[in-house]
Amino acid sequence: MKTEKEFHDFLENGDKYYIPNLTIDCAIFGYHGKELKILLAKWRGLDGWGLPGGFIKKKETLSNAATRILKEKTSLDKLYLKQFHVFGDSEFRRKEKEGLSFSPGNNRYLLPKNSWLHERTISIGYYALVEYSQVNLMTDYFIEELVWQDINQVPKLLFDHNEMLSYALRNMRINLYHIPIGYNLLPNKFTLPEIQSLYETILDKKLDRRNFSKKLLKLELIKDTKEVKKIGQHRSPKLYQFDMKKYNEALKNGIVLAI
């Protein structure tokens, strides 16, 4: 949604291109340094923050829609995306909206009473994990601003988005024990302390170095590159790499990781 023309066409005729009543919202978790962040979007005209989201095109698959929405905001296109819940029960999701307005380029635009955008929406929640320094945040006619917010300092969000976020977080953490992560979050070659720190950040707890390395190596998803990383005035840690064949098998078949 780049131009004003596109924007008005969407407001007036969006229901010809998109499925009304049904949206996708994405909890995009970003890992960087040793922090877990969530990507929040500020809509023009709505005074507050929420998760980025969008509508599904009439003939688009759900996974393509979710990928497209993510790409529009972050310009990433290879990432791990997972459906985690459908939201249609809260007060907000049962009733039609009214008096929605948008302020593209600071021209306030009040939606007509019978606008398709006033209809009730049921939302499919997806979550993603990305390395946030690789992300190129992109605003548009709807999104005034995008920020990475520390997961522990999320303000009150619009609609039912706090509930969505908490579902996403819980789901993502449970999934961590059954699905390998890291390929989209770490450099190509990484050290054991780096990947351990990733897990510690996401799970928000300290892990034992010795036990972590035993458990992770037993899965055989990563292999020693025989190189080390120079980190200055300390012993140089070994560099590891994902074994993509085994990693992809693990993505498909699941893992059991008891950390």
Next chain:
Amino acid sequence: MKTEKEFHDFLENGDKYYIPNLTIDCAIFGYHGKELKILLAKWRGLDGWGLPGGFIKKKETLSNAATRILKEKTSLDKLYLKQFHVFGDSEFRRKEKEGLSFSPGNNRYLLPKNSWLHERTISIGYYALVEYSQVNLMTDYFIEELVWQDINQVPKLLFDHNEMLSYALRNMRINLYHIPIGYNLLPNKFTLPEIQSLYETILDKKLDRRNFSKKLLKLELIKDTKEVKKIGQHRSPKLYQFDMKKYNEALKNGIVLAI
């Protein structure tokens, strides 16, 4: 959908009462004796079997819609229902349908080309577990017949319903280890061999009697009623009962059951 009037009103004006493009399909698993069955529905006019399903009313919550659909077919209203996946990616779910017809009371009724029912539908999958001898199967203008089919003898189903069923089954089995079951599946008072048989049937594997009882009792979800059940020419097994307080807590907080 009981009368012909209602039926025609639904075909012509359904999109005024229901959200188009979005449906709910239910994989209703039935336990009885020592067998796991799935409830299949035969639609009038569509030549084949599928999972029971329906549309969501404009102002209805998703859980109410799923419960309503289940009640319409089984007349049960207290049961365990769980959302497990949204289906919108398969070939069938991406394109609009055409030439749908129904045969209520054997009067063939061909839908007009622009009928709202020809639109693409995205479907939210729910699964339920019920004790099938308590179920009162109810057909209507759409459903010509409902049958319980052994889980190992499911034929090729309509649309993507085989895929749905296999997702549902996998999800339900995984959930078994994290959520207590049995309250809707067993008599009020039941014996250890009975509940063990339930687990064995659902998981499709034999479990060790001694270990099973130790693990289950440790959860403290069931309590000894100090009664026994007369089963004829054998030792009388003790009768147990769910401790509803703990059972409901376990439903909310989850359990860890390593059987």
Next chain:
DNA sequence: GCAAAAGTGTTGCACCTACACCCATGG
């Protein structure tokens, strides 16, 4: 040589699996 981080091995304990004997019941 010292400060900081990486690497690694062992032991105890809890839990799980595997397994066998006795008990109750009705015919």
Next chain:
DNA sequence: CCATGGGTGTAGGTGCAACACTTTTGC
């Protein structure tokens, strides 16, 4: 008293958590 299914205890193994010392590096 016998056939059948119910009830229970124990020994052995596995795997996890807890824990400390040695190595590497740059200054």
